[in-house]
Amino acid sequence: MSAPWRAIVLAAGEGTRMHSDLPKVLHPLAGRPLVLYILDALAAAGFDAPVVVVGHRAPEVRRRLGEGFRYAVQRGPAKGTAAALAAARKQAAGAEQVLAVNADVPLLTPGTLWALQRRHSEAAATVTLLTARLSQPLGQGRVLRDRYHHVKGVIEEAEASAVQLALREINVGAYCFRAAWLWEHLAQLRPRARGELYLTDLVGLAASQGQPVEGVLVGDASEAIGINDRAQLAQAEAVARDRIRRRHLEAGVTIADPATTYIDADVRIGPDTTLLPNTTIAGASQIGAGCTIGPGAYIQDSKIGDGGVIRASFVEGATLERDVQVGPFSHLRPGSYLESGVRIGSFGEVKASRLGRDTQMHHFGYVGDADIGADVNIGAGTITCNYDGVRKHKTVVEDNVLLGSATMLVAPVRVGKGASTGAGAVVTRDVAPGAVVAGVPARVLVGKRPPKRRRARPQGA
Numbered sequence: 001m002s003a004p005w006r007a008i009v010l011a012a013g014e015g016t017r018m019h020s021d022l023p024k025v026l027h028p029l030a031g032r033p034l035v036l037y038i039l040d041a042l043a044a045a046g047f048d049a050p051v052v053v054v055g056h057r058a059p060e061v062r063r064r065l066g067e068g069f070r071y072a073v074q075r076g077p078a079k080g081t082a083a084a085l086a087a088a089r090k091q092a093a094g095a096e097q098v099l100a101v102n103a104d105v106p107l108l109t110p111g112t113l114w115a116l117q118r119r120h121s122e123a124a125a126t127v128t129l130l131t132a133r134l135s136q137p138l139g140q141g142r143v144l145r146d147r148y149h150h151v152k153g154v155i156e157e158a159e160a161s162a163v164q165l166a167l168r169e170i171n172v173g174a175y176c177f178r179a180a181w182l183w184e185h186l187a188q189l190r191p192r193a194r195g196e197l198y199l200t201d202l203v204g205l206a207a208s209q210g211q212p213v214e215g216v217l218v219g220d221a222s223e224a225i226g227i228n229d230r231a232q233l234a235q236a237e238a239v240a241r242d243r244i245r246r247r248h249l250e251a252g253v254t255i256a257d258p259a260t261t262y263i264d265a266d267v268r269i270g271p272d273t274t275l276l277p278n279t280t281i282a283g284a285s286q287i288g289a290g291c292t293i294g295p296g297a298y299i300q301d302s303k304i305g306d307g308g309v310i311r312a313s314f315v316e317g318a319t320l321e322r323d324v325q326v327g328p329f330s331h332l333r334p335g336s337y338l339e340s341g342v343r344i345g346s347f348g349e350v351k352a353s354r355l356g357r358d359t360q361m362h363h364f365g366y367v368g369d370a371d372i373g374a375d376v377n378i379g380a381g382t383i384t385c386n387y388d389g390v391r392k393h394k395t396v397v398e399d400n401v402l403l404g405s406a407t408m409l410v411a412p413v414r415v416g417k418g419a420s421t422g423a424g425a426v427v428t429r430d431v432a433p434g435a436v437v438a439g440v441p442a443r444v445l446v447g448k449r450p451p452k453r454r455r456a457r458p459q460g461a
Contacts, residue, residue: 012055031264
Protein backbone atom coordinates (compact mmCIF):
# COMPACT_ATOMS: atom_id res chain seq x y z
CA MET A 1 0.00 0.00 0.00
CA SER A 2 1.35 3.41 -0.95
CA ALA A 3 2.48 5.84 1.76
CA PRO A 4 -0.59 8.14 1.61
CA TRP A 5 -2.73 5.39 3.19
CA ARG A 6 -2.92 4.49 6.87
CA ALA A 7 -5.05 1.68 8.33
CA ILE A 8 -6.53 2.12 11.81
CA VAL A 9 -8.00 -0.79 13.81
CA LEU A 10 -10.51 0.19 16.48
CA ALA A 11 -9.87 -2.17 19.39
CA ALA A 12 -10.65 0.00 22.42
CA GLY A 13 -14.15 -1.19 23.34
CA GLU A 14 -15.06 -2.98 26.55
CA GLY A 15 -17.25 -5.64 24.98
CA THR A 16 -19.70 -5.65 27.88
CA ARG A 17 -22.07 -8.07 26.15
CA MET A 18 -19.39 -10.77 26.28
CA HIS A 19 -19.77 -10.81 30.09
CA SER A 20 -16.11 -11.65 30.45
CA ASP A 21 -12.96 -10.54 32.26
CA LEU A 22 -11.09 -10.98 28.98
CA PRO A 23 -11.07 -8.00 26.59
CA LYS A 24 -13.37 -8.74 23.68
CA VAL A 25 -10.66 -8.37 21.05
CA LEU A 26 -8.59 -11.09 22.77
CA HIS A 27 -11.31 -13.71 22.80
CA PRO A 28 -10.08 -16.76 20.87
CA LEU A 29 -11.46 -17.50 17.44
CA ALA A 30 -10.20 -20.86 16.17
CA GLY A 31 -7.32 -20.59 18.61
CA ARG A 32 -6.25 -16.99 17.87
CA PRO A 33 -7.31 -13.64 19.37
CA LEU A 34 -9.97 -12.30 17.05
CA VAL A 35 -8.19 -8.95 16.55
CA LEU A 36 -5.27 -10.75 14.90
CA TYR A 37 -7.50 -11.80 12.02
CA ILE A 38 -8.17 -8.26 10.88
CA LEU A 39 -4.53 -7.30 11.39
CA ASP A 40 -3.43 -10.22 9.22
CA ALA A 41 -6.02 -9.34 6.57
CA LEU A 42 -4.77 -5.76 6.46
CA ALA A 43 -1.17 -6.91 6.08
CA ALA A 44 -2.13 -9.28 3.25
CA ALA A 45 -4.03 -6.43 1.55
CA GLY A 46 -0.88 -4.30 1.61
CA PHE A 47 -1.55 -2.01 4.56
CA ASP A 48 1.75 -1.72 6.43
CA ALA A 49 2.16 -0.73 10.10
CA PRO A 50 -1.52 -0.25 11.02
CA VAL A 51 -2.47 1.83 14.04
CA VAL A 52 -4.26 -0.15 16.75
CA VAL A 53 -6.46 1.96 19.02
CA VAL A 54 -6.57 0.42 22.48
CA GLY A 55 -8.45 1.51 25.57
CA HIS A 56 -10.09 -1.06 27.80
CA ARG A 57 -7.25 -2.97 29.52
CA ALA A 58 -4.82 -1.54 27.00
CA PRO A 59 -1.64 -3.03 28.57
CA GLU A 60 -3.07 -6.55 28.33
CA VAL A 61 -4.03 -6.09 24.69
CA ARG A 62 -0.61 -4.67 23.83
CA ARG A 63 1.21 -7.53 25.57
CA ARG A 64 -0.78 -10.07 23.59
CA LEU A 65 -0.32 -8.38 20.22
CA GLY A 66 3.32 -7.44 20.69
CA GLU A 67 5.26 -4.45 19.48
CA GLY A 68 4.86 -4.92 15.74
CA PHE A 69 2.17 -2.24 15.51
CA ARG A 70 1.62 1.45 16.14
CA TYR A 71 -0.60 2.02 19.16
CA ALA A 72 -2.94 4.83 20.05
CA VAL A 73 -4.66 4.95 23.44
CA GLN A 74 -8.23 6.09 23.98
CA ARG A 75 -8.19 7.60 27.45
CA GLY A 76 -11.01 7.34 29.95
CA PRO A 77 -14.37 5.62 29.37
CA ALA A 78 -15.15 4.41 25.87
CA LYS A 79 -17.15 7.09 24.07
CA GLY A 80 -17.89 5.38 20.80
CA THR A 81 -16.17 4.53 17.56
CA ALA A 82 -15.67 8.14 16.48
CA ALA A 83 -13.86 8.97 19.72
CA ALA A 84 -11.67 5.90 19.26
CA LEU A 85 -10.74 6.97 15.73
CA ALA A 86 -9.95 10.50 16.91
CA ALA A 87 -7.41 9.02 19.35
CA ALA A 88 -5.34 7.83 16.38
CA ARG A 89 -4.99 11.18 14.65
CA LYS A 90 -1.38 11.74 15.72
CA GLN A 91 -0.26 8.23 14.68
CA ALA A 92 -1.95 8.67 11.28
CA ALA A 93 -0.32 12.04 10.59
CA GLY A 94 0.86 12.39 7.00
CA ALA A 95 -1.66 9.96 5.54
CA GLU A 96 -3.87 11.29 2.75
CA GLN A 97 -6.38 8.45 3.06
CA VAL A 98 -7.49 6.44 6.10
CA LEU A 99 -8.99 2.98 6.26
CA ALA A 100 -10.72 2.48 9.62
CA VAL A 101 -12.03 -0.94 10.60
CA ASN A 102 -13.57 -2.35 13.73
CA ALA A 103 -11.50 -5.04 15.42
CA ASP A 104 -14.56 -7.22 15.96
CA VAL A 105 -15.18 -8.13 12.29
CA PRO A 106 -12.51 -10.84 12.05
CA LEU A 107 -13.80 -12.62 8.96
CA LEU A 108 -13.08 -9.81 6.49
CA THR A 109 -10.71 -11.04 3.80
CA PRO A 110 -7.75 -9.23 2.25
CA GLY A 111 -9.59 -9.18 -1.07
CA THR A 112 -12.56 -7.36 0.45
CA LEU A 113 -10.37 -4.75 2.13
CA TRP A 114 -8.44 -4.22 -1.08
CA ALA A 115 -11.69 -3.84 -3.05
CA LEU A 116 -12.91 -1.24 -0.53
CA GLN A 117 -9.69 0.76 -0.90
CA ARG A 118 -9.76 0.50 -4.70
CA ARG A 119 -13.36 1.76 -5.00
CA HIS A 120 -12.57 4.67 -2.71
CA SER A 121 -9.54 5.63 -4.80
CA GLU A 122 -11.17 5.15 -8.20
CA ALA A 123 -14.25 7.18 -7.20
CA ALA A 124 -12.17 9.90 -5.51
CA ALA A 125 -14.65 9.53 -2.67
CA THR A 126 -14.62 11.36 0.63
CA VAL A 127 -16.22 8.43 2.47
CA THR A 128 -16.56 4.81 1.36
CA LEU A 129 -18.15 2.20 3.59
CA LEU A 130 -18.38 -1.57 3.41
CA THR A 131 -21.91 -2.98 3.42
CA ALA A 132 -23.60 -6.38 3.36
CA ARG A 133 -27.09 -7.67 2.65
CA LEU A 134 -28.46 -10.05 5.27
CA SER A 135 -31.74 -11.92 5.28
CA GLN A 136 -32.23 -11.24 8.98
CA PRO A 137 -30.18 -8.26 10.22
CA LEU A 138 -29.98 -8.05 13.99
CA GLY A 139 -28.23 -5.38 16.00
CA GLN A 140 -26.53 -3.70 13.04
CA GLY A 141 -26.93 -0.24 11.58
CA ARG A 142 -28.96 -0.03 8.37
CA VAL A 143 -27.60 1.68 5.28
CA LEU A 144 -29.86 4.43 3.94
CA ARG A 145 -29.93 5.13 0.20
CA ASP A 146 -31.87 7.61 -1.90
CA ARG A 147 -34.03 6.72 -4.91
CA TYR A 148 -30.94 6.83 -7.12
CA HIS A 149 -29.31 4.25 -4.86
CA HIS A 150 -26.74 6.71 -3.54
CA VAL A 151 -25.67 6.22 0.07
CA LYS A 152 -27.08 9.00 2.24
CA GLY A 153 -26.45 7.73 5.76
CA VAL A 154 -26.44 4.94 8.36
CA ILE A 155 -29.06 4.60 11.07
CA GLU A 156 -28.34 2.54 14.18
CA GLU A 157 -30.90 -0.16 14.90
CA ALA A 158 -31.94 1.34 18.25
CA GLU A 159 -32.89 4.59 16.52
CA ALA A 160 -34.41 3.16 13.34
CA SER A 161 -38.07 3.41 12.37
CA ALA A 162 -40.10 0.36 11.42
CA VAL A 163 -39.55 1.13 7.74
CA GLN A 164 -35.79 1.45 8.26
CA LEU A 165 -35.66 -1.77 10.27
CA ALA A 166 -37.09 -3.57 7.25
CA LEU A 167 -33.97 -2.66 5.24
CA ARG A 168 -31.58 -5.55 4.67
CA GLU A 169 -28.36 -3.69 3.82
CA ILE A 170 -26.21 -3.22 6.90
CA ASN A 171 -23.04 -1.37 7.82
CA VAL A 172 -20.18 -3.83 8.30
CA GLY A 173 -17.76 -1.58 10.19
CA ALA A 174 -15.01 -0.80 7.67
CA TYR A 175 -14.59 2.65 6.12
CA CYS A 176 -12.27 4.67 3.92
CA PHE A 177 -11.96 8.42 4.48
CA ARG A 178 -10.20 11.30 2.83
CA ALA A 179 -7.99 12.16 5.78
CA ALA A 180 -8.19 15.97 5.68
CA TRP A 181 -11.98 15.90 5.64
CA LEU A 182 -12.09 13.19 8.33
CA TRP A 183 -10.01 14.98 10.94
CA GLU A 184 -11.82 18.29 10.35
CA HIS A 185 -15.30 16.81 10.74
CA LEU A 186 -14.74 14.37 13.57
CA ALA A 187 -14.78 17.35 15.91
CA GLN A 188 -18.22 18.37 14.63
CA LEU A 189 -19.97 15.19 15.72
CA ARG A 190 -22.35 15.40 18.66
CA PRO A 191 -22.93 12.65 21.26
CA ARG A 192 -25.97 10.45 20.93
CA ALA A 193 -28.37 9.56 23.75
CA ARG A 194 -25.84 7.33 25.54
CA GLY A 195 -23.08 9.89 25.25
CA GLU A 196 -21.28 8.09 22.42
CA LEU A 197 -19.89 9.55 19.22
CA TYR A 198 -20.85 7.39 16.24
CA LEU A 199 -18.42 7.05 13.38
CA THR A 200 -21.37 6.24 11.14
CA ASP A 201 -22.63 9.83 11.54
CA LEU A 202 -19.79 10.90 9.24
CA VAL A 203 -21.50 9.08 6.38
CA GLY A 204 -24.63 11.17 6.65
CA LEU A 205 -22.62 14.33 7.23
CA ALA A 206 -20.57 13.81 4.07
CA ALA A 207 -23.71 13.05 2.01
CA SER A 208 -25.48 16.16 3.31
CA GLN A 209 -22.52 18.27 2.15
CA GLY A 210 -22.67 16.78 -1.33
CA GLN A 211 -19.37 14.97 -0.84
CA PRO A 212 -18.90 11.78 -2.88
CA VAL A 213 -19.95 8.81 -0.72
CA GLU A 214 -19.58 5.22 -1.93
CA GLY A 215 -20.84 1.89 -0.64
CA VAL A 216 -19.10 -1.40 -1.41
CA LEU A 217 -21.20 -4.53 -1.01
CA VAL A 218 -19.27 -7.48 0.36
CA GLY A 219 -19.53 -10.57 -1.83
CA ASP A 220 -19.84 -13.13 0.97
CA ALA A 221 -22.22 -12.07 3.73
CA SER A 222 -20.43 -14.29 6.26
CA GLU A 223 -17.55 -11.79 6.21
CA ALA A 224 -19.87 -9.27 7.83
CA ILE A 225 -20.29 -11.16 11.10
CA GLY A 226 -19.47 -8.78 13.92
CA ILE A 227 -18.63 -10.05 17.40
CA ASN A 228 -20.68 -8.41 20.14
CA ASP A 229 -21.64 -11.44 22.19
CA ARG A 230 -20.77 -15.10 22.53
CA ALA A 231 -23.52 -16.24 20.17
CA GLN A 232 -21.94 -14.19 17.38
CA LEU A 233 -18.52 -15.48 18.40
CA ALA A 234 -19.79 -19.05 17.97
CA GLN A 235 -21.25 -18.13 14.58
CA ALA A 236 -17.93 -16.68 13.46
CA GLU A 237 -16.08 -19.71 14.84
CA ALA A 238 -18.06 -22.01 12.56
CA VAL A 239 -17.17 -19.91 9.50
CA ALA A 240 -13.50 -19.60 10.45
CA ARG A 241 -13.10 -23.33 11.04
CA ASP A 242 -14.77 -24.16 7.75
CA ARG A 243 -12.29 -21.87 5.96
CA ILE A 244 -9.39 -23.56 7.77
CA ARG A 245 -10.55 -27.06 6.85
CA ARG A 246 -11.04 -26.04 3.24
CA ARG A 247 -7.51 -24.63 3.10
CA HIS A 248 -6.02 -27.91 4.33
CA LEU A 249 -8.19 -30.01 2.02
CA GLU A 250 -6.94 -27.95 -0.93
CA ALA A 251 -3.35 -28.54 0.26
CA GLY A 252 -3.63 -32.33 0.14
CA VAL A 253 -4.92 -33.27 3.61
CA THR A 254 -7.68 -35.87 3.90
CA ILE A 255 -10.38 -35.01 6.45
CA ALA A 256 -12.70 -37.97 6.83
CA ASP A 257 -15.45 -36.09 8.66
CA PRO A 258 -15.05 -32.30 8.50
CA ALA A 259 -18.00 -31.72 10.82
CA THR A 260 -16.19 -33.37 13.75
CA THR A 261 -12.66 -32.21 12.96
CA TYR A 262 -11.38 -29.01 14.57
CA ILE A 263 -8.20 -27.33 13.37
CA ASP A 264 -6.90 -24.06 14.82
CA ALA A 265 -5.79 -21.20 12.60
CA ASP A 266 -2.04 -21.52 13.21
CA VAL A 267 -1.83 -25.29 12.64
CA ARG A 268 0.34 -26.62 9.80
CA ILE A 269 -0.31 -30.03 8.24
CA GLY A 270 1.70 -31.85 5.57
CA PRO A 271 0.22 -33.48 2.46
CA ASP A 272 -1.19 -37.01 2.49
CA THR A 273 -2.01 -36.81 6.17
CA THR A 274 -5.40 -38.21 7.16
CA LEU A 275 -7.50 -36.72 9.95
CA LEU A 276 -10.10 -39.13 11.28
CA PRO A 277 -13.35 -38.18 13.06
CA ASN A 278 -13.53 -36.45 16.44
CA THR A 279 -10.03 -35.00 16.16
CA THR A 280 -8.82 -31.62 17.39
CA ILE A 281 -5.50 -30.04 16.40
CA ALA A 282 -4.99 -26.90 18.42
CA GLY A 283 -2.56 -24.05 19.02
CA ALA A 284 0.59 -23.89 16.92
CA SER A 285 0.80 -27.63 16.23
CA GLN A 286 2.73 -28.92 13.22
CA ILE A 287 1.76 -32.23 11.64
CA GLY A 288 4.08 -33.82 9.10
CA ALA A 289 3.28 -35.59 5.83
CA GLY A 290 1.69 -39.01 5.62
CA CYS A 291 0.40 -39.06 9.20
CA THR A 292 -2.78 -40.62 10.53
CA ILE A 293 -4.37 -38.60 13.32
CA GLY A 294 -7.44 -39.94 15.13
CA PRO A 295 -10.05 -41.00 15.56
CA GLY A 296 -10.57 -39.16 18.82
CA ALA A 297 -7.15 -37.49 19.00
CA TYR A 298 -6.37 -34.17 20.68
CA ILE A 299 -3.10 -32.44 19.77
CA GLN A 300 -2.11 -29.11 21.36
CA ASP A 301 1.03 -27.08 20.56
CA SER A 302 2.93 -30.18 19.45
CA LYS A 303 5.09 -31.27 16.54
CA ILE A 304 4.39 -34.62 14.86
CA GLY A 305 6.96 -35.89 12.35
CA ASP A 306 6.23 -37.55 9.01
CA GLY A 307 4.45 -40.88 9.18
CA GLY A 308 3.20 -40.40 12.74
CA VAL A 309 0.12 -42.21 14.01
CA ILE A 310 -1.89 -40.81 16.93
CA ARG A 311 -4.99 -42.80 17.89
CA ALA A 312 -7.50 -41.62 20.51
CA SER A 313 -4.82 -39.93 22.60
CA PHE A 314 -3.86 -36.54 24.06
CA VAL A 315 -0.60 -34.95 22.91
CA GLU A 316 0.23 -31.62 24.56
CA GLY A 317 3.42 -29.61 24.19
CA ALA A 318 5.29 -32.63 22.83
CA THR A 319 7.70 -33.30 19.96
CA LEU A 320 7.55 -36.54 18.00
CA GLU A 321 10.07 -37.42 15.33
CA ARG A 322 9.11 -39.43 12.25
CA ASP A 323 7.29 -42.79 12.37
CA VAL A 324 6.16 -42.52 15.98
CA GLN A 325 2.95 -44.29 17.04
CA VAL A 326 0.87 -43.35 20.07
CA GLY A 327 -2.32 -44.86 21.48
CA PRO A 328 -5.04 -45.60 21.77
CA PHE A 329 -5.81 -43.91 25.10
CA SER A 330 -2.41 -42.49 25.96
CA HIS A 331 -1.23 -39.06 27.10
CA LEU A 332 1.92 -37.17 26.16
CA ARG A 333 2.33 -34.20 28.46
CA PRO A 334 4.43 -31.03 27.97
CA GLY A 335 8.15 -31.57 27.50
CA SER A 336 7.86 -35.04 26.01
CA TYR A 337 10.25 -35.82 23.16
CA LEU A 338 9.91 -39.08 21.27
CA GLU A 339 12.61 -40.02 18.79
CA SER A 340 11.85 -41.84 15.54
CA GLY A 341 10.30 -45.27 15.73
CA VAL A 342 9.03 -44.96 19.31
CA ARG A 343 5.85 -46.91 20.13
CA ILE A 344 3.49 -45.89 22.93
CA GLY A 345 0.55 -48.24 23.24
CA SER A 346 -2.55 -48.20 25.41
CA PHE A 347 -2.78 -46.15 28.61
CA GLY A 348 0.78 -44.85 28.56
CA GLU A 349 1.75 -41.45 29.95
CA VAL A 350 4.95 -39.53 29.29
CA LYS A 351 5.88 -36.21 30.92
CA ALA A 352 9.01 -34.05 30.49
CA SER A 353 10.98 -37.02 29.18
CA ARG A 354 12.95 -38.09 26.13
CA LEU A 355 12.47 -41.57 24.70
CA GLY A 356 15.19 -42.81 22.35
CA ARG A 357 14.90 -44.33 18.92
CA ASP A 358 12.76 -47.50 18.65
CA THR A 359 11.90 -47.58 22.34
CA GLN A 360 8.58 -49.28 23.13
CA MET A 361 6.09 -48.80 25.95
CA HIS A 362 3.09 -50.78 24.87
CA HIS A 363 0.89 -51.07 27.93
CA PHE A 364 0.01 -49.16 31.11
CA GLY A 365 3.16 -47.19 31.89
CA TYR A 366 4.29 -43.84 33.24
CA VAL A 367 7.58 -42.13 32.36
CA GLY A 368 8.19 -38.75 33.98
CA ASP A 369 11.33 -36.60 34.26
CA ALA A 370 13.34 -39.32 32.53
CA ASP A 371 15.90 -39.83 29.81
CA ILE A 372 15.26 -43.18 28.15
CA GLY A 373 17.77 -44.53 25.64
CA ALA A 374 17.32 -46.26 22.29
CA ASP A 375 15.72 -49.68 21.81
CA VAL A 376 14.43 -49.91 25.37
CA ASN A 377 11.48 -52.18 26.11
CA ILE A 378 9.31 -50.79 28.89
CA GLY A 379 7.18 -53.62 30.24
CA ALA A 380 3.51 -53.28 31.13
CA GLY A 381 2.88 -51.41 34.36
CA THR A 382 6.36 -49.90 34.60
CA ILE A 383 6.59 -46.45 36.16
CA THR A 384 9.21 -43.91 37.12
CA CYS A 385 8.74 -42.86 40.74
CA ASN A 386 9.97 -39.34 40.14
CA TYR A 387 8.38 -37.38 43.01
CA ASP A 388 9.30 -37.71 46.67
CA GLY A 389 6.58 -35.35 47.87
CA VAL A 390 8.84 -32.31 47.72
CA ARG A 391 11.03 -32.49 44.61
CA LYS A 392 11.07 -34.17 41.18
CA HIS A 393 14.03 -36.48 40.47
CA LYS A 394 15.62 -37.76 37.27
CA THR A 395 15.58 -41.31 35.93
CA VAL A 396 18.11 -42.38 33.29
CA VAL A 397 17.75 -45.62 31.34
CA GLU A 398 20.51 -46.31 28.84
CA ASP A 399 20.25 -48.10 25.47
CA ASN A 400 19.01 -51.67 24.96
CA VAL A 401 17.52 -52.09 28.45
CA LEU A 402 14.68 -54.52 29.16
CA LEU A 403 12.39 -53.32 31.95
CA GLY A 404 10.19 -56.18 33.15
CA SER A 405 6.50 -55.73 33.80
CA ALA A 406 5.58 -53.59 36.83
CA THR A 407 9.13 -52.34 37.38
CA MET A 408 9.31 -49.37 39.76
CA LEU A 409 12.23 -47.02 39.06
CA VAL A 410 12.68 -44.95 42.22
CA ALA A 411 14.44 -41.76 41.14
CA PRO A 412 17.12 -40.57 41.15
CA VAL A 413 18.35 -43.74 39.53
CA ARG A 414 20.28 -44.95 36.46
CA VAL A 415 19.92 -48.27 34.64
CA GLY A 416 23.03 -49.08 32.58
CA LYS A 417 23.21 -50.14 28.96
CA GLY A 418 21.94 -53.62 28.18
CA ALA A 419 20.66 -54.26 31.73
CA SER A 420 17.42 -56.02 32.60
CA THR A 421 14.92 -55.96 35.47
CA GLY A 422 12.63 -58.73 36.59
CA ALA A 423 8.87 -58.41 36.81
CA GLY A 424 7.83 -56.38 39.87
CA ALA A 425 11.36 -55.14 40.61
CA VAL A 426 11.65 -52.01 42.77
CA VAL A 427 14.88 -50.38 41.62
CA THR A 428 16.24 -48.01 44.29
CA ARG A 429 19.92 -48.07 43.31
CA ASP A 430 21.83 -47.66 40.05
CA VAL A 431 22.03 -50.79 37.91
CA ALA A 432 25.35 -51.57 36.22
CA PRO A 433 25.48 -52.12 32.44
CA GLY A 434 24.56 -55.68 31.48
CA ALA A 435 23.30 -56.59 34.97
CA VAL A 436 20.04 -58.38 35.80
CA VAL A 437 18.16 -57.23 38.92
CA ALA A 438 14.96 -58.47 40.56
CA GLY A 439 13.07 -58.27 43.83
CA VAL A 440 12.00 -55.68 46.39
CA PRO A 441 14.28 -53.83 46.65
CA ALA A 442 15.94 -55.01 43.46
CA ARG A 443 19.19 -56.96 43.84
CA VAL A 444 21.65 -58.22 41.26
CA LEU A 445 21.14 -61.83 40.16
CA VAL A 446 24.73 -63.02 40.02
CA GLY A 447 25.50 -65.10 36.96
CA LYS A 448 22.20 -64.18 35.29
CA ARG A 449 22.48 -62.58 31.86
CA PRO A 450 19.87 -60.40 30.13
CA PRO A 451 17.91 -62.09 27.35
CA LYS A 452 19.17 -61.50 23.86
CA ARG A 453 17.23 -58.74 22.14
CA ARG A 454 17.24 -57.26 18.68
CA ARG A 455 19.54 -54.32 18.25
CA ALA A 456 18.28 -50.86 17.43
CA ARG A 457 17.92 -49.98 13.77
CA PRO A 458 20.99 -48.35 12.23
CA GLN A 459 20.68 -44.56 12.00
CA GLY A 460 18.95 -43.62 8.77
CA ALA A 461 17.26 -47.01 8.34
